[in-house]
Amino acid sequence: MAVSKTKTPISEQSPHERIRNFKEVCLGYTLEEGQAEASRCLQCKDAPCISECPVAIDIPSFIHAIREGDMPAAVEIMSRHTNLPAVCGRVCPQETQCEGVCKLGRAKGFEPVAVGKLERLVADWNYARPAAVNAEIPRVKIGRVAVIGSGPAGLTVAGDLAKLGYDVTVYEALHAPGGVLLYGIPEFRLPKFIVAKEIEAITSLGVKLELNSVTGLAVTMREIMRDFDACFIGVGAGAPRFQGVPGTALSGVYSASEYLTRINLMHAYEFPVYDTPTKRSRSVVVIGGGNVAMDAARSAKRLGAEDVAIVYRRSLTEMPARIEEYHHAVEEGIAFHWQTNPTEYSDDGSGKLRGVKCIKMDLGEPDSSGRRRPIPIPGSEFFIEADTAIEAIGQGANRVLLSTFPELRLNRYGYIDADPKTGATSVPGIFAGGDIVTGAATVILAMGAGKSSALAIDEFVRSKNKA
Ligand code: FAD
Ligand code: SF4
Numbered sequence: 001m002a003v004s005k006t007k008t009p010i011s012e013q014s015p016h017e018r019i020r021n022f023k024e025v026c027l028g029y030t031l032e033e034g035q036a037e038a039s040r041c042l043q044c045k046d047a048p049c050i051s052e053c054p055v056a057i058d059i060p061s062f063i064h065a066i067r068e069g070d071m072p073a074a075v076e077i078m079s080r081h082t083n084l085p086a087v088c089g090r091v092c093p094q095e096t097q098c099e100g101v102c103k104l105g106r107a108k109g110f111e112p113v114a115v116g117k118l119e120r121l122v123a124d125w126n127y128a129r130p131a132a133v134n135a136e137i138p139r140v141k142i143g144r145v146a147v148i149g150s151g152p153a154g155l156t157v158a159g160d161l162a163k164l165g166y167d168v169t170v171y172e173a174l175h176a177p178g179g180v181l182l183y184g185i186p187e188f189r190l191p192k193f194i195v196a197k198e199i200e201a202i203t204s205l206g207v208k209l210e211l212n213s214v215t216g217l218a219v220t221m222r223e224i225m226r227d228f229d230a231c232f233i234g235v236g237a238g239a240p241r242f243q244g245v246p247g248t249a250l251s252g253v254y255s256a257s258e259y260l261t262r263i264n265l266m267h268a269y270e271f272p273v274y275d276t277p278t279k280r281s282r283s284v285v286v287i288g289g290g291n292v293a294m295d296a297a298r299s300a301k302r303l304g305a306e307d308v309a310i311v312y313r314r315s316l317t318e319m320p321a322r323i324e325e326y327h328h329a330v331e332e333g334i335a336f337h338w339q340t341n342p343t344e345y346s347d348d349g350s351g352k353l354r355g356v357k358c359i360k361m362d363l364g365e366p367d368s369s370g371r372r373r374p375i376p377i378p379g380s381e382f383f384i385e386a387d388t389a390i391e392a393i394g395q396g397a398n399r400v401l402l403s404t405f406p407e408l409r410l411n412r413y414g415y416i417d418a419d420p421k422t423g424a425t426s427v428p429g430i431f432a433g434g435d436i437v438t439g440a441a442t443v444i445l446a447m448g449a450g451k452s453s454a455l456a457i458d459e460f461v462r463s464k465n466k467a
Pocket of ligand 2: 040041042043044047048049050059060101102103104105112113115
């Protein structure tokens with residue numbers, strides 16, 4: 001049978017409908033659609049898709065199981081490699097990883113296999129069963145490990161170590177686990193019940209969660225080093241950053257971190273069911289070109305803003321957001337001002353934002369990031385009326401834990417200096433990974449770091465036990 005050139009179509013809420021609600025945009029494949037998509041996979045012997053996946057999922061094998069209709073086998077294969085399949089199937093940048101190297105997609109006129117959507121199908125199928133299939137865990141414990149932070153890095157370490165036979169406790173500063181998966185990525189991209197299901201699967205392995213527990217305040221690193229055999233720090237990079245444009249202190253100017261945390265973690269989008277208030281904006285300008293900017297803009301639209309525009313200093317080619325999210329944003333009526341930067345937030349005379357003064361940018365030679373350097377074009381200034389401006393220009397390291405633990409060596413950007421292969425830090429027995437080591441990156445890179453650290457921690461504890 002000839003292989004279809006295009007991916008099997010997937011159902012989505014229409015743009016018209018979805019800008020009025022926070023429900024998930026993509027509705028996922030049915031089993032039959034998934035089998036049709038799975039039959040496009042060439043089952044390559046060298047499978048480049050596997051080596052491009054930071055947690056090395058055996059992609060051809062789980063796709064083969066879907067094609068055969070053997071979903072329990074697909075779940076079993078998947079759970080050998082990842083603790084967060086439903087999350088990754090939804091938010092990983094597959095287009096630059098597994099799907100980016102898919103041999104089918106390399107053939108002229110063919111789209112790659114929809115690996116991410118198939119991963120999501122397997123996970124959703126498993127979680128929809130009365131008793132989800134969970135990995136077996138050893139009864140005898142090898143040692144005790146503390147994990148600080150319950151984002152994708154911490155959850156991966158916790159899950160992998162529990163499967164290896166460790167007694168694991170995760171300390172989380174917030175009242176709910178999940179990190180950015182919960183407080184950053186909105187419901188319409190990653191439903192909270194999906195995150196909860198994946199975390200439930202991890203706690204069912206015996207992992208204990210200590211919520212509302214800020215390490216550095218509620219519990220100190222010295223106490224952790226005394227009570228545990230090893231520790232993994234995965235506290236992310238959640239501290240907001242501002243560009244420092246005049247007028248940043250005006251009412252109506254937000255960091256994306258605050259804006260999205262109010263909406264997602266504090267459920268402001270369900271006001272008044274939840275009593276967290278959020279501004280009902282009419283016109284919104286979001287500054288930035290990453291996933292965070294897309295999420296802030298699309299959330300503002302759903303909260304009722306009439307005009308939402310993204311201002312980005314480079315062009316579409318350099319934009320770091322996932323292309324799927326960009327297309328969704330365009331369909332939802334978000335406007336884009338390319339090669340544009342804000343120069344001032346204007347006051348309406350009462351301390352509130354009236355609008356954003358902007359300037360057009362030219363693109364020069366590539367800078368240290370490899371992307372073309374934006375250069376202001378004199379005389380190109382213009383004004384966008386807005387009652388809300390949201391800066392989504394990146395986050396930095398949160399200093400709460402770091403400032404109480406000076407023994408930990410940091411790099412020149414203020415992130416933890418850790419071995420890229422193992423996560424080992426300057427303090428023996430303390431490992432680190434995810435955004436707190438790399439700076440703001442991706443879910444799957446945080447998980448990849450967690451996976452390698454889990455192996456390194458196992459080796460560390462075993463050799464300590466032998467000594
Ligand atoms: P985090 O997810 O930040 O988790 C860190 C956890 O540590 C948090 O729960 C925090 O509360 C906790 N913590 C911090 N300090 C302490 C302390 N002292 N004690 C105890 N706990 C502490 N990536 C993608 O791959 N695809 C996407 O589509 C995508 N979209 C994104 C959208 C938004 C809005 C944002 C902000 C990020 C997005 N990312 C995306 C990036 C991705 O979410 C992060 O790279 C990833 O979550 C990093 O994982 P982490 O485990 O290192 O940290
Ligand atoms: Fe299938 Fe593409 Fe991986 Fe080949 S590269 S095994 S076609 S998903």
